[in-house]
Amino acid sequence: MINRTLDDRYTILEHIGGGGMADVYRAHDKLLDRSVAVKVLRSQFTNDDEFVTRFRREAQAAARLSHPNIVNMYDVGLDEDTYYIVMEYISGETLKEKIQNAGPLPVELAIKIALEIAEALEHAHQNNLIHCDIKPHNILVTKSGRIKVTDFGIARAVTSATMTHTGTIIGSVHYFSPEQAKGSVIGAKSDIYSLGVVLYEMLTGVVPFTGETPVGIALKHLQEDPKPLRDINNTIPPLTEAVVLKAMAKEPEARFSNITEMIADLKLAQVYMRDDQTRRISREDFPTQILPRITTNDNDRNNNNIDVIQEKVAGNQPKKWIWGLLALLLLGFSIGAFLAFGKFWSTNEVAVPNVVGKQVDVAKTILAGQNLRVTASETFNDKVPAGQVVSQYPEAGSTVKEQRTITIFVSKGGEVTVVPDLRGLNRRDAELQIKNAGLQIGRIDEQYADSPTDTVVSQNPRPPAQVNKNTPIDLVISKGTGPKKISLPDFRGTPLTTVNTQLESLKLKLGTVTEVPSDKYPPGTITAQNPAAATEVVEGASVDLTVAKGVAGNIKRAVVQITVPEGASKQAVQIVVTDTNGRRVIYENVHKPGDKVEKTIEGVDQVRVQVYINGVLLQEQTI
Incomplete structure (x- = not known):
């Protein structure tokens, strides 16, 4: 595809990504002189008329979406047998890469990103389009920090056609909903579930369900509850955890009724997340003052506000549980505030030291020396040695009160994964499997083999070895059976x-x-x-x-002249020389009568020259 121009307009420049159904390239739009992303449908899907029809219809529907958090779709086309979609080109990283590089994201940032994804989904759902494959790999983060959701337009068409013809489940097994795992009807609530999984991973740095096979992971989506978020990262507020768990409910009826309701709860969680400046309490914030007596009307108004909160938290639960739940939440909030923010009556502030890259014990000692509390959470990171701090929150240089809890994320080393068996796969599919397994493409050699050209002959490490993610996998590719x-x-x-x-x-x-x-x-x-x-x-x-x-000796030379005698029209002339080096033919050709042949003869020591005509000796001389 590289350097190919689709419909005399889009010149393919480089391969920038791909999945199970399409490859994505960066291209140049010659008409508008701009960079675009071109998604090219793989050839195995182009012969299914029903699939192609759905693909074009859904892609065109996605092209009509217009939202700041959705990658714009510009064009849909067919060039020979190549179906393609032209999209906005985003220069940045995927949310998956951001999580892998930084570990768990700060809670405020994770909620902000989830809100932008949810608002993109809200716009799509209002236009009757379901994404079906929400995952961090499909979320782009621009250099300015804006979130862009991509891969609209193909997911719905792929799911419908595939379920109709083959019964195969299409999607990303770590992120799809229980109804997708069962192959049943999906809807907007499937996107809500996937968004809950993405938020879970942003907050903890890990996906909620893992396993050795896709089927095993899918069964966990159906049968198991995820590990509580606060068991992994105890700095996550209970309200934020509640939003994640509601979005990831097994039954669609137990989830948010729609994405708009989830947005409302995410914003509520965002309100309760206060940065250091809003949490700081100083004497100026609370001056000594005289307060008026609280009247009955004031109590009524406050009680009304409490009723609103009770309805938001408890829903339709009996009122006798409401007061208990509210008291528990208030107690938890108070204890959490005390533990997290320390002596809120104190006016002493300290600058948070930088402990990133230090051993966990050293980091704790440094923070304790500044009169700060420490809580540690572990995370996978193949770039930071195990036991060293990957990141911290609040960040170094922030000004906080004494006894504030500083969360440090400690590396557990690289996440372990199973090496897939790539033997027999063509080179492109093998490279895709390596990337999908979280591994890197290592050295690629070629050799002759009794295998089809461009297929994998061997690999290192061999399956089913367990290695750290991002480990390079070396491949040997067949050049065919080789020369005869x-x-x-x-x-x-x-x-x-x-x-x-x-x-x-x-x-x-x-x-x-x-x-x-x-x-x-x-x-x-x-x-x-x-x-x-x-x-x-x-x-x-x-x-x-x-x-x-020739052996060294007395070299003799002579010129032999021959006139072909009368006779046959074609006569074979042969000159033979015999000397110290042996007997050899030095001239042989066919002539007609009257032809003259002249040949310089060279030999060693005693040289005998014989001329034959048609095999009969004509003359002989010694030089």
Whole structure:
């Protein structure tokens, strides 16, 4: 696809991503002179008429979406047998890469990102379009920090067509909903579930369900509850945890009734998340003052506000539980505030030291030395050695009160994954499987093998080894069965002048020619070869030859002149020389009567020259 121009407009420049159904490229729009992203549908889906119809209809519907948190779709087209979608090109990183690089995100940031994703989904749902594949890989983070949801337009078409024809479940197993795992009807609440999983991963740095096989992970979505968020990261507020758990309810009826309701609760959680400035309490914030007596009307108004909160928290629960739940929440909030923010009556403030990259014990000692509390959470990180601090919150340099709790995220080393078996796969599919497993593409070598060209012959590490994520996987790719093998003939005793033609017919090359004196072979005759006769070599190999040269002696020269006698119209003329180096034919050709032949003769010591016409000796002389 590289350098191909679709519909004389979009020139493909580089491959920037891909999935199970399409590849994504960066391209140049020649008409508008801008960079765009082009998603190209893979060839195995192009022959299904119903799928192609749904693909075009859903892609065109997505192109009509217009929202600041959705990647804009510009065009849908068909060039020969290639179906493609043209989208806005985003320069940045995916949310998955952000989580892998930074570990768990600060709660405020995670809620902000979830809100922007939810608002994008709200716009799509209002236009009767379900995403079906919400995951961090499909969330782009621009350099300015704006969130962009991508992969609209193909997911609904793929799911519908695939379920109709094959019963295969399409989606990302770590993020899809229980109803997707069962292959049943999906709806807007499926997107809500997936968003809950994404928020879970942002807050903890890990996905809620893992397993050795996709089927095992899918069963966990159906049967198991995720590990409580606060068991992984105890700085997560209870209200934020409640939003995640409600979004990830197994039954769709138990989730938020729609994405708008989830947005409202995310904003409520955002209100309760206060930064350091709003949490700081100083004498100026609470001056000594005289308050008026609280009247009955004031109590009524306050009670009304409490009723509103009770309805929000408890829903339709009986009122006898409301007061208990409210008291529990208030108690928890008070205790949490005390533990998290320390002596809120104190006016002493300290600057948070930088402990990123330090061993956990050293980091705790440094923070304790500044009169700060410490809580540690573990996270996978293949770039930071186990036991060292990956990140901290609040960040270094922030001004906080004494006894404030500082959360440090400590590396557990690289996350372990199972190496997939890539043997027999073509190169592109093998590279995709490596990336999907969270691994890196290592060294790629090519060799001849009894396997189809461009397929994987072997790999290192071998399956089913368990390695850290981002470990490079080396591949050996087949170049096909290789050149034909040839058994070398015996060239000894053959004149060098006749060997070149023979080598060409065998698709071999003449290598080095070395002359060596020989009393056994006439000059110009091959006396040895390398490789030896009967050795098997491949087409294109070189053959080195050793050629006899004349023995040193008294060199004599003479000119022989012949006139072809009357007789047959074609007469074979042959001149033979015999000397110290042996007998050899130095001239042989066919002539007509009357032709004159003149040949310079050279020999060593006693030289005898014989001329034959049609095999009959015509003349003989000694030089």
